[in-house]
Amino acid sequence: MLLCLLFLWLPRVEKWRNMFQIGTLPTPSFPPSHSYYSKMWLLALSVPVLPGILIIVLSQYYHRANVRALCRRALGWALRLARGGSVCVKSTHAYVFSHCTHGNAQSVLEAFDGYDETHPSLCLGPQRGQVLDEVLRRVGPRCVLELGMHCGYSSIRMLRLLPPAGRLLTVEMDSSTAELGEELILVAGFKDSQFLVLACSSAEAIPALRPHLAPAHGDSSAEAIPALRPHLAPAHGDSSAEAIPALRPHLAPAHGDSVAFDLVLMDHDPQRYLPDLLAMEKERLLSPSGCHVLLVNRGQCGPALSDLMKYFNAWTENYSIVSEHRFMTEVFYHEDSCHARL
Template sequence: MWLLAVSVPLLPAIVMASGRYRVKVAALCHRALAWALRLVRGKVCVRSTHAYVFTNCTHGRVDSVLETFDLYAETHPSLCISSRIGKLDEVVMRAAPSLVLELGMHCGYSSVRLLRLLPPHGRLLTVEVDPLAAELGEEIILVAGFKHSQFQVVTSSSAEAIPTLRPVLEADKGTGEGFGLVLMDHDPQQYLPDLLALEREELLSPSGCSLLLISRNRRAEELRDVLQHIRARPDRYCIKSDFQCMMERCGCALSD
């Protein structure tokens, strides 16, 4: 009874507050629901893609694995598997990196594309926060014929993984002083914090590092903050290419 007596005088304020914040609360709930749906669909996509590629490709042949990915995409449209990401090949061939960092593994499609273009002594380090995607993606890489000596899968968030990568670089003799190419294909909101962390940890090759940013939702605002950072430092970065078809942008880190 005392609670009711206290609450009644506050009722108008409560009503006003609920009205004022109703839109914000509804928007927050909508984003949470959308995130949950993307997570569920993502897991289903990874399982389905893995099963199709694993069953239908010729094991040990990288070209067969990529062709099977493409066949799957013909009947199961997916931005994770698209001929448009083939422009990644142009960046890799131009940069000619020995050590590559991939943030966001998905189903392993881009990982396989990257590995097939690296030199014999080259190595790929891929970071994936979803344990299922990391496990199945790693299996696809092995199915394509690559060995564990050529790549490493880190199951972790990018924010947690980046500060731990210095020992990995130091252990990789002959690959230079940093990553020659960084592919960001995870959460666009992490692009800027992760780039700042890579700079802070001095993980980008001082002789030049190609940075490839992918926005799969084709929304320019997703990349706004990180692009502003890149453009604000012309002494260190320059935009080498801008693939509008997939909102891909490549920034090349210049020597200090």
Template sequence: MSLMVVSIPLLPVIMMLSSRYRVKVTALCHRALAWVLRLVRGRVCVRSTHAFVFSQCTHGNADSILETFDLYGATQPSLCIGPKIGEALDEVVRRVCPSRVLELGMHCGYSSVRLLRLLPPAGRLVTVELDPLTAELGEEIILVSGFKHSQFQVVTCSSNESIPTLRPFIKPDQGTSEGFNLVLMDHNPQQYLTDLLALEKEELLCPSGCSVLLIHRDRRAESLGEIVDYIRAKPDCYCIKTELQFMTEVLFQKESTEVNMDQKV
């Protein structure tokens, strides 16, 4: 509704200019829409979500934080993945037992809290969020949940800007492996393939095994487009492990072939 109110006054101007400056106007419209979406997200949804959760939850209790998020999402628009996807995410985390997790798309901290509460004591989460307000409020929610800065790191920039800077966050500690064991992509699906290629280039995916979770909020796995085609074209190191209504799990594994080659020698 808010988008309609903002957009309607612009229509006469757009129609008048479109025939003469079609390409430029189209680009301008995309930029204007992106700005409006960011405005609605940052100043309405994120602020109201944070205020509700902060005031209604039991501080220091991660489960209470999640329940309060879900209570808000039952009656109000929310960017959180919600309990259905959240439970599927929990299953993957329990199975993978990751020590290093990367989250692209923070969304006020809901999935960050879900992830952190299941990590081992030495585990660490790096969460990347483009919008500064969302990152600030999300970090506060994580701290209110009872987690400490030593357990997580918030990176406030775009995913493509952040990936080349992430290596210092995954230096192996005792009992942990090098690279991220789990990557959650819940930002812009059009950016998924670009970011996966960047993670490969920077060697940030754990070679012995990394689960990459792709969230598709429109409920169609086909919306993932190019990244699924890319994964299926590289069966030597990728395979699609599970496909759910809202989430696809991709397994990256590179070490097994190299180990076999070493054994032959």
């Protein structure tokens, strides 16, 4: 725009200079070379501004979607700043409940993301969520523990990637948040048998988790035992009734993998990360064959994560760091001599 004005202005200046020279108008008070200096001043002014003008024009014509996204982020940041930093779980629940398609997990996640753009929220968000999705697809866990529910966003994100027989146990200290989060998980289309919400602190929940995992072991054997009867000879029907109860120990997987977690997401109080990890080791809740532990970093976990890293470096036979992101760290646990030191 500035360049166009420059080209329109130069001929006019030249015309005025010629009119002054032939005496059509009174001779101005400024020196005859004034128009020359005006041209040079305009040229000097336009040179540094020209790249910015070109970028704006190209952005409008070729990157309109990116410009709109940038403006939307700026507007969302301004709205979050105006609303303050307090997080309202009830407001999150009301927005998601009314802006999603019930029974559609992806629609529920998109409603969460839409709320997060303009309101303070504790949801993981799309960026952390993509990292979480990648880990679940790579690991393929059957049993997942989540510490810190935050209205159910990460719970829904993980449940949609678990296998049909997979199960999620999530712990949330605030009972109101746990209730609202559980409702949104049901709104997303998941069944009660696929997850369990415990409304208590992690310190209270971890020692009491094993009884909640035991039914999965019992159910699997209860389904397997009736399938054995067709393989038994009719003549031995009486003896099979005596043999079947003795089969249960042989149906339990080795090392108790059915009652241990393959993946743990820690997104609660960072000061509880290390104590809770030690408690899970003590209770043997981490799968001996391997458990992936995801540590969420929300920017206030510096000292807590530092202590964790020191612990991992001290016990490299049990822990190895798989990946480190600015907002999440993935650690792999496997049993070696861990229980001897506990």
